Amino acid sequence: MWGYLHEQKEIFIKLPCVIDPGKANRLLRELGATVHYDVYGFDAQSYEAWQSESILYLNLxxxxxxxxxxxxxxxxxxSYPLATRPSFDQTSALDLLSKIIAKFDGNATxxxxxxxxxxxQEDWDKCNSFLLKEWGEEPGSFSLRRMIEENYE
Structure with missing residues (x-):
C-alpha cells in the first residue's frame, strides 16, 4: 500500500439561507457547471484517460x-481532485471556487x-511538493493514478 496521496481537497460553503434547486441550477449553470448523475461538476477543458474529467465536484x-x-x-x-488533475489547473479551480462562494453569498472554509x-494555494503547493519529494510524482500523472488505485485494492 502507498501512503497519503492527496487524492482530493475539500472546501465547505455554508449558505445564508436554504436555496431551491431551480435557482441553484441557474446560478451554477451560469458559472459553467454540468450535472453528473446527482452531483454538479465543472468539466476540465482537457484531460487524459487517467485524469479526473472535472476540476471541481459539488455535493449538496x-x-x-x-x-x-x-x-x-x-x-x-x-472537492478538488488534486492528485488526478495537473497542477496548472489549481489556479483555475481556485478562481472558480471564489466565484461560487460569491455567487451564493456563502461562508466558505x-x-x-x-x-x-x-x-x-499555499497548502496545495505543499501537497504538490510532498507528492514530488515523497513519491516522485506530480499531480495528474498516470503513475500517481495507478498508486491511488492500488491504495484501494
Missing part, C-alpha cells in the same frame, strides 16, 4: 444530510479555516 447538503440536485440545500461541499485562495 441540507441540515447536514446529503441531498440530490433536485432538492433544496443550505450547504455545498466542493478550508480545513476548518476561513477560505482564502492564497492560503489554499
Amino acid at each position: 447538503f441540507r441540515e447536514g444530510v446529503e441531498v440530490y440536485v433536485q432538492d433544496d440545500f443550505d450547504e455545498i461541499h466542493i 478550508y480545513q476548518g479555516q476561513p477560505f482564502s485562495a492564497q492560503l489554499v
Whole structure:
C-alpha cells in the first residue's frame, strides 16, 4: 500500500439561507457547471484517460444530510481532485471556487479555516511538493493514478 496521496481537497460553503434547486441550477449553470448523475461538476477543458474529467465536484447538503440536485440545500461541499488533475489547473479551480462562494453569498472554509485562495494555494503547493519529494510524482500523472488505485485494492 502507498501512503497519503492527496487524492482530493475539500472546501465547505455554508449558505445564508436554504436555496431551491431551480435557482441553484441557474446560478451554477451560469458559472459553467454540468450535472453528473446527482452531483454538479465543472468539466476540465482537457484531460487524459487517467485524469479526473472535472476540476471541481459539488455535493449538496441540507441540515447536514446529503441531498440530490433536485432538492433544496443550505450547504455545498466542493472537492478538488488534486492528485488526478495537473497542477496548472489549481489556479483555475481556485478562481472558480471564489466565484461560487460569491455567487451564493456563502461562508466558505478550508480545513476548518476561513477560505482564502492564497492560503489554499499555499497548502496545495505543499501537497504538490510532498507528492514530488515523497513519491516522485506530480499531480495528474498516470503513475500517481495507478498508486491511488492500488491504495484501494
